[in-house]
Amino acid sequence: MADRTANVTWAGSLLEGGGTIESVGSGAFGPLEVTWASRAEESEGRTSPEELIAAAHAACFSMALSHGLAQAGTPPERLETSATVTFVPGTGITRVALVVRGSVPGLDEAAFLEQTEAARDGCPVSKALAGVPEVSVDAALL
């Protein structure tokens, strides 16, 4: 069992105030500023919940994919994954688009596609985000 923790503070109103991701359990990042404007309009160098979800999903998917490829006897040399999260205020997160490019010796494109779909369906973050209407994956070998 693994627990991971983050601490956030907020001062002032939603529109004029601002928040800070003060610290996380690992110490890997923080403080990071967050504001409503940087979430809903231009990011202006500030992160947002949606960007953090994108980061979590890209990382989880990549770990699951590299694991699946290794299990199949074709471990990857390199995987490049991006995740783009679309959020519609009032509706919620409507889409996560995963794009992965992989360098995998000894593997053909069809088998790579199959592995990416399995990682998309099976990784813990995908399972946690099962309520998102659309999680797409665009995969190709480098």
Next chain:
Amino acid sequence: MPRIVREAEIVWEGTTARGSGVVAAVSSGAFALPTTIASRVASDPEGKTSPEELLAAAHASCFVTSLGSELARAGTPPERLGVRCTITMDEVEGVGHRIVSSAIAASGSAPGCDAAGFAQAAEAADAGCPFSALIRASATVTVDATLEGGADG
């Protein structure tokens, strides 16, 4: 409704067990962080982040804006709020690793708000937070709310 789009990326080299990755915020450029499978599943992450820690940061920062909105809507805008989120991943028999819970601990000061009002706002924030709604599909979400100072205010 305006759509909000945010992107992040990771470059991973090697297998899960021995490889490592760097996860970066593409939209904002706010972070670029190393991660490994050991930092994800071990009790000591050794200074490296993980998907679950990023989700904890996402949930805490999403929840805090919902709570601030609810308090403002009730006529008692907050002066300061603190939210701690702990995400737990566990190995579930037969299905492998799953994110099983997200525990929110919220505290803060909001002039004119009493403890019951603060608890009510926290409940409404949980109901309205898009992240709470999503993750509830697979995990348990708990919310613990504490008003700081002037509990009778």
